[in-house]
Amino acid sequence: MTRLRARGSSVGLALGGALLVTVLSPAMSGQGQRSVKAGVYTAAQADRGQELFRSKCASCHAPNRFTDDFFYISFAGKPMWEMFDVISDTMPEDNPGSMKPEEYVDVMAYLLKLNAFPAGESELPTGKDGLSAILMEKPGS
Numbered sequence: 781m782t783r784l785r786a787r788g789s790s791v792g793l794a795l796g797g798a799l800l801v802t803v804l805s806p807a808m809s810g811q812g813q814r815s816v817k818a819g820v821y822t823a824a825q826a827d828r829g830q831e832l833f834r835s836k837c838a839s840c841h842a843p844n845r846f847t848d849d850f851f852y853i854s855f856a857g858k859p860m861w862e863m864f865d866v867i868s869d870t871m872p873e874d875n876p877g878s879m880k881p882e883e884y885v886d887v888m889a890y891l892l893k894l895n896a897f898p899a900g901e902s903e904l905p906t907g908k909d910g911l912s913a914i915l916m917e918k919p920g921s
């Protein structure tokens with residue numbers, strides 16, 4: 781009896797987990813997700829992002845904070861929306877959410893450049909759908 785009950789609850793947990801994943805990241809299982817290796821920001825955007833980084837982020841972060849394993853553990857394998865969500869919600873730490881969405885994505889374009897992902901023809905978008913359709917990766921993987 782006890783064993784049966786235990787099995788029942790773990791099936792429930794597994795189903796709940798699968799449901800949560802589906803709800804939180806529909807783009808992960810969907811078609812047409814592009815990689816950050818495919819040229820998902822422009823060079824001009826990364827330049828703007830670098831300026832913003834200098835004025836809004838560099839007081840607390842060296843650029844190499846965004847090319848190390850801690851960064852990949854947080855964001856590799858996840859949609860770029862996740863990075864936007866975290867950064868726009870919590871950073872700059874002394875004034876979270878104080879920048880415009882366009883400014884946050886410009887900084888993210890600069891972070892992609894720091895990671896040697898190539899620039900392309902179109903800018904990194906600000907919208908949830910657009911950012912959910914782009915997959916962050918660990919460089920070289």
Ligand code: HEC
Pocket residue numbers: 833836837838839840841845850851854866867871872873874887
């Ligand atoms: C006043 C200091 C401060 C400023 C300014 C600041 N940060 Fe942070 N940030 C922190 C601290 C503290 C942490 C937590 C320790 C860490 O992960 O380095 C952090 C963590 C992070 C993380 C890691 C989140 C994670 O889950 O791994 C990212 C990404 C980040 N900051 C990006 C930015 C960006 C981009 C800017 C500029 C727009 C910025 N930060 C400005 C202090 C700051």
